Amino acid sequence: MDILTTAIEKAGIYRSGAEVVRRGSLELSEGNHKLYVKGMSGSVRYDTVRLFGADGLRVSNQRFEAFGEHQEEKESENIRREIEEIEKQIEVRQMQIDMWRSNGDFTARTSQSASEVEEYIEKLPERVDKLNGIISEYRKQQEALTEELQKAERAESSPAVVVDVDVEKAGTYPFELRYFENNAEWNPVYELYSDGEGPLEIRMRARIAEHTGEDWENVQISLFTGNPSSGSALPELGTLYLDYRQEVQYRASVAMGKAAPAMMNMMMDSAAASDDVMEFGAVEESSVRMQTAEADVSDDDTMTEYILPGRRDVLDNYDGTMADLQSYEIPAEYEVAAVPVLDTRAYLTAKVKTADIPFTNAFSTGVFLKGKYLCTVYLDPDLTKEEIVITLGEDERIKVSRKEVSRKAANTFLKGQRTVDHVFETRVTNISGKDMEVFLKDQVPVSREKDITVEVRELSGMTREEKTGEVSGRVSVPAGQTVTKTLAYKVSWPKDKKVTESRDHSGTRICSECGSPVYGQFCPVCGSRVN
Numbered sequence: 001m002d003i004l005t006t007a008i009e010k011a012g013i014y015r016s017g018a019e020v021v022r023r024g025s026l027e028l029s030e031g032n033h034k035l036y037v038k039g040m041s042g043s044v045r046y047d048t049v050r051l052f053g054a055d056g057l058r059v060s061n062q063r064f065e066a067f068g069e070h071q072e073e074k075e076s077e078n079i080r081r082e083i084e085e086i087e088k089q090i091e092v093r094q095m096q097i098d099m100w101r102s103n104g105d106f107t108a109r110t111s112q113s114a115s116e117v118e119e120y121i122e123k124l125p126e127r128v129d130k131l132n133g134i135i136s137e138y139r140k141q142q143e144a145l146t147e148e149l150q151k152a153e154r155a156e157s158s159p160a161v162v163v164d165v166d167v168e169k170a171g172t173y174p175f176e177l178r179y180f181e182n183n184a185e186w187n188p189v190y191e192l193y194s195d196g197e198g199p200l201e202i203r204m205r206a207r208i209a210e211h212t213g214e215d216w217e218n219v220q221i222s223l224f225t226g227n228p229s230s231g232s233a234l235p236e237l238g239t240l241y242l243d244y245r246q247e248v249q250y251r252a253s254v255a256m257g258k259a260a261p262a263m264m265n266m267m268m269d270s271a272a273a274s275d276d277v278m279e280f281g282a283v284e285e286s287s288v289r290m291q292t293a294e295a296d297v298s299d300d301d302t303m304t305e306y307i308l309p310g311r312r313d314v315l316d317n318y319d320g321t322m323a324d325l326q327s328y329e330i331p332a333e334y335e336v337a338a339v340p341v342l343d344t345r346a347y348l349t350a351k352v353k354t355a356d357i358p359f360t361n362a363f364s365t366g367v368f369l370k371g372k373y374l375c376t377v378y379l380d381p382d383l384t385k386e387e388i389v390i391t392l393g394e395d396e397r398i399k400v401s402r403k404e405v406s407r408k409a410a411n412t413f414l415k416g417q418r419t420v421d422h423v424f425e426t427r428v429t430n431i432s433g434k435d436m437e438v439f440l441k442d443q444v445p446v447s448r449e450k451d452i453t454v455e456v457r458e459l460s461g462m463t464r465e466e467k468t469g470e471v472s473g474r475v476s477v478p479a480g481q482t483v484t485k486t487l488a489y490k491v492s493w494p495k496d497k498k499v500t501e502s503r504d505h506s507g508t509r510i511c512s513e514c515g516s517p518v519y520g521q522f523c524p525v526c527g528s529r530v531n
Contacts, residue, residue, distance in 0.1 A: 006039035018184035048180035190365035209320035226303035346398035397432035458488035
């Protein structure tokens, strides 16, 4: 039996899973050999395994076996014996400590002199400390051996590619093993940088993780933006019918329950029909790739590949390693904005063209202003909208307050109506040392009933959108001063009816605490109330 030990050379990591390339070499004599190729984890997809070798080798009888089944003396057994010996030594030292302590009780003994008792008591702490130190060293060895035992057990239980090889001429032969590994992944991480004046910079990074039971050390890493299994079949359109609605009893779970065994049989038949694929041929060459600032990028027909520079380590069962992928500059227009009817804080915002955002998917991004982390915001590049406003964080230079300063109710007996006059004042204070402009939003209610009327009486130079009732305008606030804006309107309705106010929560809003999208009154992520 010849054993080929392989090490990971390259890994092409998808959003879920990775294609792994392992390499190794072995000296083989002329004639027939039974070759065990080690290195695969227990989460490998067997139908993706391929073995490559040099010319002059003929292979037959390819199969998978657990490597440890054919070892005459397993490494794990040797490690267990070492651990057992250390446990015995720890037990002996602990017995010695107990004996030293128990012999220190002289209450029932009269043969020892006072000097002997004194000497024993003085030396007891030193002797006990020395024994505890020996036990501590043994425990460190025990922990290290336990880790080695776990690795050895994983290696012995992991599958090996077993082939019969006919060697025409003795020599050292290189081999390459390729397969798809399920327990690896990467996820994008976005960061948004701004100086408050120039273009926004969006950086795309990657968090890479693997849980294969083996540390990937000094490996070439590529990241793919998709998965090999996605988009495997183009959907086919069925005929779309129109019928009158009829009551249908709910039997979906029953139907699925009856169909499940047949579906399972089909899946098993399909798996059985697809034999384990193993090839024995030449090693493939890498394709030419375009060089970028952070990573090499290769755009093929279906997905993008990021080739990380140099080599790196990806440790097993850790939160992951970070890698820089690409950065993009986006032109932006900045302004300070406030919506005091909902939130009295002022925010620095950046308006960008939706088409300039390089990502079409919605994503969360950390926001850094002049190098300092401010918040995390959620961006959804809706291509149906020309622009998107990005909130960069609270601007503490501007203080905003809003209150209702007057509410007068009256009844008009001749018309049979009741009226209420509302007057709101919004105060915008600039505590900075320079003049500033604030984009202010407010609103008046919109009637959905013909006999409820809303009459706007004062807008303080701002404009009103008839359909939504939104009132907006830019307010110039000199340094160290306060500007007051007044909003006044009158609501009239039949006095024999009651009028209630309700805010439309059907649209998507952004939580000011965590930046997540909110569809109701409370944020689904942090639980904050969003008015």
